[in-house]
Amino acid sequence: MKRPHLIVDDEIAVQELVGHWAFRAHTTPIQIFNRATDPFLPGVKTHLFRSLEALDGRGFRNPVLVITRWKIEPSDVDRLEALTNLKLTILVTWSGIDDDRVEPVSSAIAVGSLEVLANSASRVKKILYWRPIISGLNDTNDHFASARRLSEFADATVFTGLFYREEIRAYFREAGVPDLYADVARRKILPRDAERRILSHFEGRPIFRKTSCGVAFAHGVPDFNGHFGIREICDICPEAQHEICGRKHHRPDMEVVRSLARVVSLADLDGIEISDRRIEVSGSSEAQRYFMQHALNFQVHDRAQPHRQHRHGRAEIGWE
Known part of the structure; x- marks a missing residue:
């Protein structure tokens, strides 16, 4: 991973966030350290905790998504469990890909983090973030069986494909990886047959196509992205979640x-x-x-x- 560099003090960053015209208290979904670094790296997680505590201390109940591939310690969970207001979800990314040209971080780390969360987290919700699923790399029945076993450690599973844009294809080519698909695409690639097989393997387990749907289920609240109107997205959701989202869904004026x-x-x-x-x-x-x-x-x-x-x-x- 790239070495992280601190750009601004945590308190200043939080103040700029909550002072932004687009921020809405208790409504705007927040993601922290999800692009340039991993929030649980040793040099980063102190800033993660400080930022979350600064938001929580202001009484905000916004949904907060923290996405990680890295190691989570029991002491990390203890600190996160002390938050009282934010709706916090940890999404642990796992792919099961063992080619380090494609997946440089061992999937075993994610397995350990999910186990720690399963043993320690209660208020903090945990998601098995199964991604990217790539045809020919990690779409075997063995991978699907492993994902189902891991789902037992999580409140929900979210599955998704690969953003295979031109810059991603160029990166993989430079690393010596044969083209993963015949063409690039603006949206994530996940073929119909792969989805069908995934859903078959996960029958009886809570699994979701959309991140916000999995987060909503874990917390027992409506989906903040309002996917309920696109009913074919929701055809795999548990009935209880249908009812929660249905009560919130109203065609706006x-x-x-x-x-x-x-x-x-x-x-x-x-x-x-x-x-x-x-x-x-x-x-x-x-x-x-x-x-x-x-x-x-x-x-x-x-x-x-x-x-x-x-x-x-x-x-x-x-x-x-």
Whole structure:
């Protein structure tokens, strides 16, 4: 992993976050240290704890997602369990891939972290974040059986494919990895047959296509991304979660939607359309859509990037 570098003091970072115009107390989902580093690396986790404690001490009940491949110690869990307000979820990434050109961090570390969480965590929820699933690398029945066994340590399992964009393909080629798919894609690749086999292996276990769905189930709350309107995403969800999300799901009023669109400076207000499934807009950025989506608990899509039915927001590869 890259060596992390501290950019700004933890307290300043938290203050800038909660002072941002787009931050909504108790609503905006938060992810911490999920891109440039791993939050549980020895040089990073002190800052993770300080940031979480600063948010928790302000009384915020926002959902917080901490994604890690690294080692979690019982003492780490003790400190996280002391938080009283944040809805904290630890998502432990596991792939089962043993080719270190593709997966440089041993999956055995994730196994150990899940076991520690299973033994120590109560208020803190834990997710088996099964990713990336790649055809020909970790989609065998043995991998699926291993994932099911690991799921016993977690409150829920979320599975997903690979972001195989041009820069990822170039990185793997430089590392000597043969092309994983025939083409690149903007969205994650997970072929239909792989999903079918995964769901067959996980019959009777809580497994989810979307991260926010797994987090919602673990905490017993509605999905903050409002996927309930896209019913084919929810066809694998437990009935109890259907009821929780169903009670929250309401088609929003056009004026409420336009008001939020004005907040994010969306240009085409007249082009907004609302159905029971989703709000559709034009000329939007991901950040604009997410702000509206989280405020409404209702999916917001852009016409230029259509979501095909039954694709679950995935690439066309393997679904043609």
